[in-house]
Amino acid sequence: MSPAARVRALKLTTFAAAGAPLVALTAAALGGGLGANPVETITHETGEWGLRLLLATLAVTPLRRLTGWQLLGRVRRMLGLWSFFYVGVHFATYAVLDAGLDLGFIVEDIVKRPYITVGFATLVMLVPLAVTSTDGAVRRLGGRRWRALHRLAYLAGVGGVVHFLWLVKADLLEPLVYLVVLTGLLAARIPAVSSALGRWRATPARRPDQGRARATLAPRGSEGV
Numbered sequence: 001m002s003p004a005a006r007v008r009a010l011k012l013t014t015f016a017a018a019g020a021p022l023v024a025l026t027a028a029a030l031g032g033g034l035g036a037n038p039v040e041t042i043t044h045e046t047g048e049w050g051l052r053l054l055l056a057t058l059a060v061t062p063l064r065r066l067t068g069w070q071l072l073g074r075v076r077r078m079l080g081l082w083s084f085f086y087v088g089v090h091f092a093t094y095a096v097l098d099a100g101l102d103l104g105f106i107v108e109d110i111v112k113r114p115y116i117t118v119g120f121a122t123l124v125m126l127v128p129l130a131v132t133s134t135d136g137a138v139r140r141l142g143g144r145r146w147r148a149l150h151r152l153a154y155l156a157g158v159g160g161v162v163h164f165l166w167l168v169k170a171d172l173l174e175p176l177v178y179l180v181v182l183t184g185l186l187a188a189r190i191p192a193v194s195s196a197l198g199r200w201r202a203t204p205a206r207r208p209d210q211g212r213a214r215a216t217l218a219p220r221g222s223e224g225v
């Protein structure tokens, strides 16, 4: 398969995988399968997928380093935008179906309930990342500034996990799993750990190929985020 065909196949697979929860949720909504509390089901599903895809976005760089599979970088933007989409629907569900678009109530909720405060701050962090996700924005900002801005994604990851930890009342297991994954992803960005990941797979026999793949397939200006 040519490199371009492999990129296309990977993008298509990622798009289908990230869009599948939306299709499942829509099908359940149309078929009356959202359970006794449909608003709660939509809020929970979209919140979870928003967080999962945010963590998947953050996993791209360490996985690329660990596996040497440079193609992964080509789906990072798509994963990030799907995460933003689910979080957007999550917030819209809360604002429209839960809060009845009552702005006063929403502002009071953001101020008074810490997990909503953190959720809102996280959503706000994701906005500039989505807006500057285009190739044009990378060019306009310059690679260095773009990369610095997009490190906000790590803070958003922390925000998403803290939001989840804060809102659960009893069963902490699931948010704790996200916390462990996030801690691993943050640790992978420590320079010593990051270069150890690179050394782990950099056997002399594979090096020439990896160099070529990096030169041809890495997204422009976005390496290292």
Ligand code: HEM
Residues within 6 Å of the ligand: 043, 044, 045, 046, 047, 048, 050, 051, 054, 087, 090, 091, 094, 116, 118, 119, 120, 121, 122, 123, 156, 159, 160, 161, 163, 164, 167
């Ligand atoms: C203004 C922004 C946000 C608001 C108002 C909001 C609101 C909510 C509400 C009301 C719940 C359900 C709480 C409950 O059942 O007691 C929830 C759950 C959740 N939210 Fe958010 N959220 C926001 C942003 C975010 C963001 C940015 C993320 C992820 C990056 C996120 C991830 C989650 C997760 C993972 C859950 C738990 C789902 C579950 O229980 O299975 N939320 N959120």
